[in-house]
Amino acid sequence: MITLYHFPTSPFTEKVRRALNYKGISHELEEVVRADVGSGRYADVSPTGKFPALMDDGNAVWDSTDILLHLERLCPSPALFPSDPREAALAHVIEDWADESLYFYEMTMRLSWEHNLDEALDEFTATLPGVSRDDVRKMVLQGVGQLVAAQGLGRKPQEQVVSDVVRHFRALDDMLAGRDWLAGDALSVADLAVIGQLNALLYAREARAALEDTSNIKTWMARVDAVAPKEGA
Secondary structure, three states: OEEEEEOOOOHHHHHHHHHHHHHOOOOEEEEOOHHHHOOOOOOOOOOOOOOOEEEEOOEEEEOHHHHHHHHHHHOOOOOOOOOOHHHHHHHHHHHHHHHHHHHHHHHHHHHOOHHHHHHHHHHHHHOOOOOOHHHHHHHHHHHHHHHHHHHOHHHOOHHHHHHHHHHHHHHHHHHOOOOOOOOOOOOOHHHHHHHHHHHHHOOOHHHHHHHHOOOOHHHHHHHHHHHOOOOOO
């Protein structure tokens, strides 16, 4: 039996859930109690404290990319990687761009800018039972603010971050011009990684405005939703 241990607010959780649903793999969901991670409650599932993490008949896999590779070995069809080596390499690069670049944009804009955090705050408060909404707000602003400042993006002026996101959205829109998927001729890890980060980014009103200036992204998002839904079938 496969159990996915996850934070429901995580774009990496969305990435993995869509892969499970795309492949039709039966699984159970176990929401991780954030407050218990530091106590070692989940050490057998994720020794590093990273989530999502997958438990497959006693074998633990953590990190969303490693989980997708595990699912590919477990259930090769439908594939998450293009058969053409060049397209498979492109899918790898796009997945890493989403996981390592877009991720920090969504963290910065969604969780360290106060006017956008308010839209996401109820979902985060629900994952910390017993902690007041105001305290969660302070914790997120402080913790994420320190993280993105250390990474560098959080030290940029807000208008520069918005300009960056507009540029990323335009590049993504151009990549989708005349094609259904980001790499290859079917859905791949590239599509799953990017849509998870986009949905998190779209909590930010500035990202929603940037999306309205594109031509292809919304249609592509609907296409991904149709074949690899976030929620279970």
